[in-house]
Amino acid sequence: MQAFAELLDRLSTAPGRNVRLDLIAAYLKSTPDPDRGYALASLAGDLKLRAARPSMIRELVADRTDPELFRLSYDYVGDLAETVSLLWPQDRSANATPHLSEIIGTLEAAKRGQVPDLVAGWLDRLDPTGRWALLKLLTGGLRVGVSGRLARTALTRLGDADLPAIEEVWHAVEPPYTALFDWLEGRAERPSLAEAMTFRPLMLAHPLEAEEQSRLDMADFRAEWKWDGIRVQLVLRGGQGRLFSRTGDDISAAFPDLMQTLAGDAVLDGELLVMRSDGIGSFNDLQQRLNRKTVSAKQQAAHPVGIRLYDILFDADRDCRALPFIDRRQVLTDWVARHASPRLDLSPLVPAVDWEQLAKVRADPPHPAIEGVMLKRADSPYHAGRPRGLWFKWKxxxxxxDCVMMYAQRGHGRRSSLYSDFTFGAWRGDELVPVGKAYFGFTDAELKELDRFVRGNIVDRYGPVRAVEQSLVLEIAFDGVNRSRRHKSGVAMRFPRIARIRWDKPAAEADHVETIERLIT
Amino acid sequence: MAEGKRLSWLEPRPGGLYCIPGDFYVDPVRKAERAIITHGHADHARPGNNHVLATHETIAIAEARYGSNAGRSFQRVRYGEVTRIGDVSVRLVSAGHVLGSAQVVLEHGGERIVVSGDYKRSRDPTCAPFEVVTCDAFITEATFGLPVFRHPSASAEVGRLLASVAAAPERCHLVGVYALGKAQRVIALLREAGYDDTIYLHGALQKLCALYQRLGVDLGDLAPVAGLPKQALTGRIVMCPPSSLADRWSQQMPDPVTAVASGWMRIRARARQRGAELPLIISDHADWDELTATIRDVEAGEIWVTHGREDALVHYARSLGLEARALSLVGREEDGDTETEMEEAGS
Known part of the structure; x- marks a missing residue:
């Protein structure tokens, strides 16, 4: 655990990608199995521990500290694991620190009720850095600047396998990845993918930048609608099916209505949408089905889901990924024709003559569940990751x-000393009502200015929240509006961000709630 | 003194902490006719006061920084020396913060108030140790007034710096330190740990290092960075103000490991904001354990808490049954952890 803690500690302040890669590779080379495998899973975000909810950690620390001092400390530090690691009373007599694999093995075998005592015992045996690392591990989300992709890139330093080869097998192996290390270090064959209903890494698109647009020839591309659902991969084999999210999580169990209807043998790429006989539902509709472990018959009937397909990776055993987009599209079209289902259909191509015409249809799409257009090179292979120049999204x-800043709160993580979370409001009559919260959209320099504005204009305090003088207008950009019972204003914006700070604009000239209500779809 | 009674002859005013029967300010934030200065950091020693009473070292530091603007007339005192101003007896005792730093012990009408200024209880080879003075009211700083701040041993942190220097001989170690106090303490600790090589200094650190040496603090062999070829700094330790770590000046360093020596480095987010690859938790301010120990040691019935995270320390003092309140002094921002404040306050 100490070696892993030191790795995380150094990663948390490592200045760049190469330094991080060096640190991870050095750790993987010098740490034995199975510890390194669990560490790798944790770095890659693939370690599934059911153990510790933040509330449990809070209870543990509450038993050992003054609640007011804890509250003030947490508000200041802005990170639960770090706050607890620093506040935890040090047991100077403890000496044997636990191994990472010991911790994970013990947790897997433990009954739920035993977990708090186990965690407390380990915290007693570790130093502040060790405690921080353990809590990060247990609560998930290390936030040390390492993506799954970076963690897997470090694996290329162990042997001859390149990143695409490692990405391909990644979803077929499980922590602590002994078979993977054996292969990478030349002790065994590549782990088999044949029988496994495995998630294959997705191909992702870049946002279309204006300067790039001028360099692209429309004739090289095919256009599709960008559907406002969630990206999924459907794997069908031998009468069974699995549905994966874009990050490879198996979400089949939440969609029995869809999974029961499917047959065939393929790996397909598409958008999960609410599909009713009278058409596609909005994202608001789809949300009724998301983030659920189980789903009632009523929900299934009210919000039936289906997949709008736009790509095919495997047709039975045929790997189509090296084919050009237009050829895969033909394979997909044929596949859909052979497997007719009310729950599956083909995402149509959008005629694209030139930029002007495409901009026009993008601005006025035929359905509210469309959030823009996708542009894919006609000759693009299905290349896992986010390759440059092949696929573009044009939202x-x-x-x-224009809204008015009403409240501010300190951020978390990197921004924990700065007021970076802003609640803003719009006018209803002569009163401002909160309509949303934004944490981003501004540059670091603008953040400093906003922080300075907050500090100089505090009029009231509610715990960590600061009410500010209602004078600063923020231009808020957002992708849509839903009706909301949780907000006093009755509206909830999607992806609100601060587009501009209107230092020049008087608060009285900000927009009214009715303006936002009119945008509800 | 009686339970619940509040001492009333020292009060916070817009110009700073004002002593009524002595008609003077302690660390005034505006130009004052008569000022007592606790130590040389810029948020305590400001230019333009008329009569200034401070330790010999603090006045030397103020003169080095402000030249003829440091004050019109000076009264240089030694620790323990008693001066009478109006109806108040004034004595400076060591605060252990930086060279010359003092607590101000004020006595009037049978009551004693101690204004600590900034202080620490941990060891510092460049200045005299903090002296406990029991009193009726104790005015404490609270820069690190949260229980998450527990500074490790400064010598051990310097040991981490030296281990990194040994592990990366092909790189240069660029250490961000405040010009007054931190720079000299880190250098002195490096010398204690047996590091005898020349230590290279950014121009902004030279004046005060030279002053420390003139005042008898041995810092070993120091040399300016200016004019040296890049390769000459490979494997070396270079010190600069924290603000220089990110500016163009630092680009003349050969592949530097960026280290920052500050109490704020305890919090990872602060270390990241500062761009510290090697955060060193070394502070010239008392940590939580030192603050709370001091509150107990001085046996005061009343605790006033200034600049920093006052809430937690006030809460703690009240939990001991003491009268405690936060003093909001003008000129110090709500959090005291903004960049300029960090530079000035030598955290």
């Missing part, structure tokens, strides 16, 4: 309204 212009 609709966001809506914009």
């Amino acid at each position: 609709r212009e966001p809506h914009r309204v």
Whole structure:
């Protein structure tokens, strides 16, 4: 655990990608199995521990510290694991620190009720860095600047396998990845993918930048609608099916209505949407089905889901990924024709003559569940990751309204000393009502200015929240509006961000709630 | 003194902490006719006061920084020396913060108030140790007034710096330190740990290092960075103000490991904001354990808490049954952890 803690500690302040890669590779080379495998899973975000909810950690620390001092400390530090690691009373008599694999093995075998005592015992035996690392591990989300991809890139330093080869097998192996290390270090064959209903890494698109647009020839591309659902991969084999999210999580169990209807043998790429006999539902509809472990018959009937397909990776055993997009599209079209289902259909191509015409249809799409257009090179292979120059997403212009800053709160992580979370409001009559919260959209320099504005204009405090003088207008960009019972204003914006700070604009000239209500779809 | 009674002859005013029967300010934030200065950091020693009473070292530091603007007339005192101002007896005792730093012990009408200024209880080879003075009211700083701040041993942190220097001989170690106090303490600790090589200094650190040496603090062999070829700094330790770590000046360093020596480095987010690859938790301010120990040691019935995270320390003092309140002094921002404040306050 100490070696892993030191790795995380150094990663948390490592200045760049190469330094991080060096640190991870050095750790993987010098640490034995199975510890390194669990560490790798943790770095890659693939370690599934059911153990510790933040509330449990809070209870543990509450038993050992003054609640007021804990509250003030947490508000200041802005990170639960770090706060607890620093506040935890040090047991100077402890000496044997636990191994990472010991911790994970013990947790897997433990009954739920035993977990708090186990965690407390380990915290007693570790130093502040060790405690921080353990809590990060247990609560998930290390936030040390390492993506799954970076962690897997470090694996290329162990042997001859390149990143695409490692990505391909990644979803077929499990922590602590002994078979993977054996292969990478030349002790065994590549882990088999044949029988496994395995998630294959997705191909992702870049946002279309204006300067890039001028360099692209429309004739090289095919256009599709960009559907406002969630990206999924459907794996069908031998009468069984699995549905994966874009990050490879198996989400089949939440969609029995869809999975029961499917047959065939393929790996397909598409968008999960609410599909009713009278058409596609909005993202708001789809949300009724998301983030659920189980789903009632009523929900299934009210919000039936289906997949709008736009690519095919495997047709039975045939790997189509090296084919050009237009050829895969033909394979997909044929496949859909052979497997007719009310739950599956083909995402149509959008005729694209030139930029002007495409911009016009993008601005006025035929359905509210369309959030823009996708552009894919006709000759693009299905290349896992986010390759440059092949696929582009060209979203609709966001809506914009002028709101007034009402409350501010310190951020978390990197921004924990700065007031970076802002609640803003719009006018209803002569009163401002909160309509949303934004944490991003501004540059680091603008953040400093916003922070300075907050510090100089505090009028009230509610715990960590600061009410500010209602004078600063923020131009808010957002992608859509839903009706909301949780907000006093009755509206909830999607992806609100601060597009501009209107130092020049008087608060009285900000927008009214009715303006936002009119945008509800 | 009686339970619940509040001492009333020292009060916070817009110009700073004002002593009524002595008609003077302690660490005034605006130009004052008569000022007592606790130590040389810029948020305590400001230019333009008329009569200034401070330790010999603090006045030397103020003169080095402000030249003829440091004050019109000076009264240089030694630790323990008693001066009478109006109806108040004034004595400076060591605060252990930086060279010359003092607590101000004020006595009037049978009551004693101690204004600590900034202080620490941990060891520092460049200045005299903190002296406990029991009193009726104790005015404490709270820069690190949260229980998450527990500074490790400064010598051990310097040991980490030396281990990194040994592990990366092909790189240069660039250490961000405040010009007054931190720079000299880190250098002195490096010398204690047996590091005898020349230590290279950014121009902004030279004046005060030279002053420390003139005042009898041995810092070993120091040399300016200016004018040296890049390769000459490979494997060396270079010190600069924290603000220089990120500016163009630092690009003349050969592949530097960026280290920052500050109490804020305890919090990872702060270390990241500062761009510290090697955060060193070394502070010239008392940590939580030192603050709370001091509150107990001085046996005061009343605790006033200034600049920093006052809430937690006030809460703690009240939990001991003491009268405690936060003093909001003008000129110090709500959090005291903004960049300029960090530079000035030598955290």
